[in-house]
Amino acid sequence: MTLSPERPVVSDIPGLLDRWAAERPEAEALRFGEVRRTWAELDERVRRLAAALRAEGIGPGDRVAVLDLNHPSCLEMTLACARIGAANAIVNFRLAPPEIVYVINDAGASLLLVGPEFAAAAAAIGDRIPSVRRTVGTDEYEAWLAAHEPEPGPAQVDPADCFVQLYTSGTTGFPKGVLLTHRAMLAHSDNVGHSFEVDPTAVVQVAMPLFHVGGTSYALLAIAHGARIVMLRIPDPAAVVAQLEQERITHTFLVPALLAGVAQVPGVAERDLSAIRTLSYGASPMPLPVLRACLPLFPGRMHQVYGMTEACGVVSALGPADHEDPSVAHRLISAGTPIHGCEIEVRDPATGDxxxxxxxxxxxxxxxxxxxxxxTQPEASAAAVTPDGWLRSGDGGHLDADGYVYVTDRVKDMIVSGGENVYPAEIERVLAEYPGITDVAVIGVPDERWGEVPRAVVVAPGGLDEAAVLAHCRAHLAAFKCPKGINVVDELPRNPTGKILKKDLRAPYWAGRERRTV
Known part of the structure; x- marks a missing residue:
């Protein structure tokens, strides 16, 4: 990746910190509440953490895990893992305890960093995560760092190494760990930075959770270009707006559900948000009323983005001109065109043609x-990426004559709710275990706040107590995955081969609407 014509190529993540600590040591790199870190300080802390991890016996190929709301320690952990050849498996803190156990065990994490809100939950599952040799609470994190001297010299890592492992739900009902490498993340940072003009003068707000590419990849985008990061612990609409104004944020990424809250913050139209250069939104459907409310707040600065964890984040974008030109209003339901460095094609899912x-x-x-x-899933990996380097997204759609991509359905029936990916198989697996349910299908139905939400359609010959079934789901699933309602039917529609016709179940809910991913 080349950050400017005069600079040499940086081939790994630690090289970025080396660069900025040498070139701009006293410039502010990160702000989190009252916490301020210069590039020199951030580099020193990451080197201390790398030494602390090595002292715990963690090295190349090993995994650690973080269970916390947004905090600089999670980002430092990712950077330290990058330095020693390990990987940070960041846990989605919204998951239910059995799901958290699955992710930590799947990663084989040797160390678990836990925020105060999750200390009790971590203690409760301690006997079910045998690979974890040590749990570090964020209250002891600073003392742990201070007990180690910073590692000297440049890191010795392979650009093809995974350094951050983010989990995405799988069609089998269990999350899959996505292996994101130095080379891939640097390419993403280069491509997005080129497309959205990120440079050392930028101030990048990290509002989305770090377990998501909208959080971690966005933070690494800022680091790649020497931009200042301003991080929020939780994505609260009022806090987002206050930070946009007070910190003179130039770049941010928000999901539509959060933008809906931003548009409703009292007095938001009177706030000085003029510093914003790029407001990107995506990860779930954008209701048109929300978009109409936001366009006057951020004129000429809104970019719709489409992407996926398997591509480190963004692969296409719809720019401001397409948002505001009435003559191309039909493009508002598209995902735009490929960003710099990305190719997009639409293929027959059966033949690949x-x-x-x-x-x-x-x-x-x-x-x-x-x-x-x-x-640890070679078959799924081979099915997802072709030998000639094409990622099969699992999303259905089409390209128009101008090269705009329209994401109109999910090949794998994935539901995107408030920016979170939800696979029906996960919910169906839990519902199928409930006594009295003999057949089940989960579909996405429209929701004005979240874009779409899960709804269950079940066969229960003896009837069922909906409240009890939903309580069962809440005990085994994250809240955002739980069905928002249950329909009881005599039988589910199937094709001649026995496959459930989910399109028939969805049809009454989506009549007259576009079901899409943005």
Whole structure:
């Protein structure tokens, strides 16, 4: 990755810190509440943490895990893992305890860093995560760092190494660890930075959770370009608006559900938000009323983005001109065009052959920013990325004659609710275990706040207590995955081969609407 024509290529994540600590040691790198870190301080802390991890016996190929709301320690852990050849498996703190156990055990994490809100939960599952040799609470984190001297010299790592492992739900009902490498993340930072003009003068707000590419990849984008990071612990609309104004934020990424809250913050139209250069939104459907409310707040600065964890984040974008030109209003339901460094094609999901312009198929992506595969899942990895480097997204859609991509359905029936990926198989697995339910299908239905939410359609010959079934779901699933309602039917529609016709179940809910990912 080349940050400027005069600078040498940086081939790994630690090289970025080396660069900025040498070139801009006293410039502010990160702000979190009252916490301030210069580039020199951030570099020193990461080197201390790398030494602390090595002292715990953690090295190349090992995994650690973080269970916390946004905090600089999680980002430092990712950077320290990058330095020693390990990887940070950041846990989605919204998961239910059994799901948290699964992720930590799947990663084989040797160390668990836990925030105060999750200390009790971590203690409760301690006997079910045998690979974890040590748990570090954030209240002891500073003393732990201070007990070690910073590692000297440049890091010795392979750009093809995974350094951050983010989990995405799988069609089998269990999350998969996505292997994101130095090379891929640097390519993503280069491509997005080129497309959205990120440079050392930028101030990048990290409002989304670090377990998501909208959090971690966005933070690493800032580090790649020497921009200042301003991090929020939780994505609260009022805090987002206050920070945009007070910190003179130039770049931010927000999901539509959060933007809906931003538009409703009292007095938001009178706030000075003029510093914003790029407000990106995506990860779930954007209700048009929310978009209409936001366009006057951020004129000429809104970018719709489409992407996926397996591509480190963004692969296409719809720019401000397409948001505000009435003559191309139809493009508001598109995901825009490929960003710099990305190719997008639509292929027949059965044959892999390209389909004609305008015809539906599966969206395929090729770029240097693709994952190395799924952790310990070679078959799933081979199915996701072709030998010639195309990622099969699992999303259905089409390309128009101008090269705009429209994401119109999910090949794998994925539901995107408030920026979170929800696979019906996860919910169906839990519901199938409930006594009296003999058949089940979960679909996404429209929701004005979250874009879409899960709804269960079940066969229960003896009837069921909906409240009890939903309580069962809450005990085994994260809240955002729980069905928002249950329909009881005599039988589920199936095709001649026995496959449930979910399109028939969805049809009454989506009549007259576009079901899409943005």
């Amino acid at each position: 390209p389909v004609p312009t305008g015809e539906p198929g599966e969206i395929w992506v090729r770029s240097a920013q693709l994952m190395a595969g799924y952790w």
